[in-house]
Amino acid sequence: MIKYMLAKEKDIPGGTAALFFSFSAIMWFIIGTGLGSFNAAKLAFPDWFTHSYALQFGHMRQVHVMAVIFGWITGAFAASAMYVVPALGNTKLWSEKLGVWNCMMWNVGMAVGLSSLWFGMTSGREYSDFIWPIDLYIAFVMVTPLFVNIFMSIVTRRTQGIYTTNWFFAASFFMLIIVFLIGNIPEFFHLTGLNEAYMTWWFAHNVLGLLITPVAAAITYYIVPKVTGNPLYSHRVGHLHFWSIVVFYSTPAAHHLMSSPLPEWLKSFASVEGVLILVPAVAYVCNILLTMQGRWSMFVENIEIKYTITGVLLAIPLNMQGGFQQTRAINWYVHGTGWIVAHAHLALLGFSTFAEAAAVYYGIQTLTRRKLYSLSLANFHFWMLLIGFSLYWVSMTIAGLIQGAGKIYEVPYMDVVIAEHPYMIVRWLGGTLVFIGNWVWLYNMYMTVKAGEKLSVGVQPQDVAYAR
Amino acid sequence: MANYFPLFDGLKLKNPLQTMSDDAKVKEAQHIWEHESLGGIAENNNPLPRPVVGLLVLTFLTAMAWTFPLFGQRPTAAIYVDYITLMHSAPIQAILNDTSLTSMQADEKAMTSIEKALAQFPSKYEFQRIQHPVTMDDLRIMEDAVVELQNQPGIDLEEYSIIGSHVSMANFVGNWKADGTRTRKQPWWDKGYMTSVVWFLSFCVIIVITVKRLPPITWKPDHSIAH
Incomplete structure (x- = not known):
């Protein structure tokens, strides 16, 4: 990487930044899921590993969350954008050198940010846990160069039209800068009380709503038509999806605070908009699944489609849960329980991660012009991820319902802890399967770059991936 | 106005249910659509299936009904x-x-x-x-x-x-x-319901103008030209 950071732009091969981001993202995924597995073990076996203050759950939880959101997910988004955006504009990435620097500074930022959390330096606000210097670093040193590179690649495209995927990439990375700067206002100006609570959840909601969900969708808009060879079912439904995300997903932050004394009108408005999140969700799922017409066999035969469509199918329960769990009646029951933890993992480890894994698989093969090293290992990784995620999601959903009942019926806390103990063990098992699968994935990707069979000119990876 | 808001460029309201673009704009859009390859990806011009439109209307009605004060608004x-x-x-x-x-x-x-x-x-x-x-x-x-x-x-x-x-x-x-x-x-x-209705209707107006600027849904692009 150092070699390319110091090289001239013309000497850096196309796709270098995307490749660096891909491997960085996988590394952060391994670190993030490793920490997740460790944390889950502490919840399943509370007497385990209690002697180190720095490794207590209170420290480690934020490190896990930030490692997966900004190391894995956003890193994989950057990797995807850096090869998909130029491909869709029939051009090159605006600056490979900026991309390589961006990747290096991204990793430095993550290492410093996570270390600071580990040492107990935290804002204390869920999802915006970093202290303000790290927030500013993320906004200006990590995300702004990424946005500039992607935006300028779109500006300098050699096509007249802009494909749906690129609307989402450009808008989401721009919004991420805004979300970071506005959402962390309580940190910059020491807001307290309801203002602090509202801004904190505005940040948390929009990191998901204006970055993770739309960019994961953007990836699937690329992978499905590209790999199946089918045209996207509908350009105009893409419009409906994009603009309804902007209008309905940016407004419901208050639905995270339904039990707070925020103005009732704001909570009602947020709750209505929260249900209306189903508008973009329905439009999106419908558009992608209808694009698969006539090519459904690829769902079992093709690894990229297998990942992508699994992610899209997981978007259905994700949005059904998300739309309704925030309404007053259901929120009363599930708020503050493991149900919400399960839902968050459905979004990040389910829908989003499956889409990004597809993009990284496809990107590494396309950029290096090499065939996947081992399809068996890729399938093994898929099933470890799917089984691990499913165990996690189902066990935490059940644990959440038990906690909800305990909360409403005022069951003694220790009784609830005992009742949910088996589900905490299943959660740990599920997370650990994902962690193990990720090591296999890293090995497979490394071997693809090092020893994958070279593709001849004019052949796409998906054309030969299953030829043995 | 079109100089400042491209959305209104070539806007016509003669047959808004079909298309809100004038003939020249429709022809231009069709030409780009068929002659340009976006990284090897093509797009169709299909409408949202009717049952899905019904589902979206049901979603809005559910959103309003589900969050009405009867269901959990706090007492004053x-x-x-x-x-x-x-x-x-x-x-x-x-x-x-x-x-x-x-x-x-x-x-x-x-x-x-x-x-x-x-x-x-x-x-x-x-x-x-x-x-x-x-x-x-x-x-x-x-x-x-x-x-x-x-x-x-x-x-x-x-x-x-x-x-x-x-x-x-x-x-x-x-x-x-x-x-x-x-x-x-x-x-x-x-408590916020009128705001929600106005917000939703504004969205509907804008999205209808946006998608109705495209060629009519009866037009099927020929992908063999660019691909």
Whole structure:
């Protein structure tokens, strides 16, 4: 990487930044899921590993969350954008050198940010846990160069039209800068009380709503038509999806605070908009699944489609849960329980991660012009991820319902802890399967770059991936 | 206007259900659509399937119905003022202090008397009181806070919600006026619902203009030209 950071732009091969981001993202995924597995073990076996203050759950939880959101997910988004955006504009990435620097500074930022959390330096606000210097670093040193590179690649495209995927990439990375700067206002100006609570959840909601969900969708808009060879079912439904995300997903932050004394009108408005999140969700799922017409066999035969469509199918329960769990009646029951933890993992480890894994698989093969090293290992990784995620999601959903009942019926806390103990063990098992699968994935990707069979000119990876 | 808002460039309203672009714009869009390859990806011009349109309409109706005040909106402090006034009256205090009754019996008897007395007088809070019944213990918890607020000038108890053991201002809208009151006040049945309807309708107008700028749905692009 150092070699390319110091090289001239013309000497850096196309796709270098995307490749660096891909491997960085996988590394952060391994670190993030490793920490997740460790944390889950502490919840399943509370007497385990209690002697180190720095490794207590209170420290480690934020490190896990930030490692997966900004190391894995956003890193994989950057990797995807850096090869998909130029491909869709029939051009090159605006600056490979900026991309390589961006990747290096991204990793430095993550290492410093996570270390600071580990040492107990935290804002204390869920999802915006970093202290303000790290927030500013993320906004200006990590995300702004990424946005500039992607935006300028779109500006300098050699096509007249802009494909749906690129609307989402450009808008989401721009919004991420805004979300970071506005959402962390309580940190910059020491807001307290309801203002602090509202801004904190505005940040948390929009990191998901204006970055993770739309960019994961953007990836699937690329992978499905590209790999199946089918045209996207509908350009105009893409419009409906994009603009309804902007209008309905940016407004419901208050639905995270339904039990707070925020103005009732704001909570009602947020709750209505929260249900209306189903508008973009329905439009999106419908558009992608209808694009698969006539090519459904690829769902079992093709690894990229297998990942992508699994992610899209997981978007259905994700949005059904998300739309309704925030309404007053259901929120009363599930708020503050493991149900919400399960839902968050459905979004990040389910829908989003499956889409990004597809993009990284496809990107590494396309950029290096090499065939996947081992399809068996890729399938093994898929099933470890799917089984691990499913165990996690189902066990935490059940644990959440038990906690909800305990909360409403005022069951003694220790009784609830005992009742949910088996589900905490299943959660740990599920997370650990994902962690193990990720090591296999890293090995497979490394071997693809090092020893994958070279593709001849004019052949796409998906054309030969299953030829043995 | 088209110079500043490309959305209105070539806009025509002759046949808005088909397309809102003039013929030249439609031809230009069709030419780009068919002659340009976006990284090897093509797009079709299909409409949303009709059952899905129905599903979206149902989604909006569900959103409005599910979040209506009947389903969980918190009670305002104002609906309990009369309860607390009666609670402090001599006949109710006599019941509460009657040593021949257990505390539970006294509470139940006092609450029955209060509700009987309230039923004698029409109130604009009748419906909300049915939605949010209280016990004597609830009244004891909120009593001090409500009385304290009542003694402050310019306080509108309809702006205050009962949240657990707290009475908090959580029902307001609009800015302060010089006399200490609010510029606006929403009725109890409209806490953000009109805002939601206006927001949704604005979205519908904008999205219809956006997608109806495209060529009509009857036109099927020929992908063999660019691919």
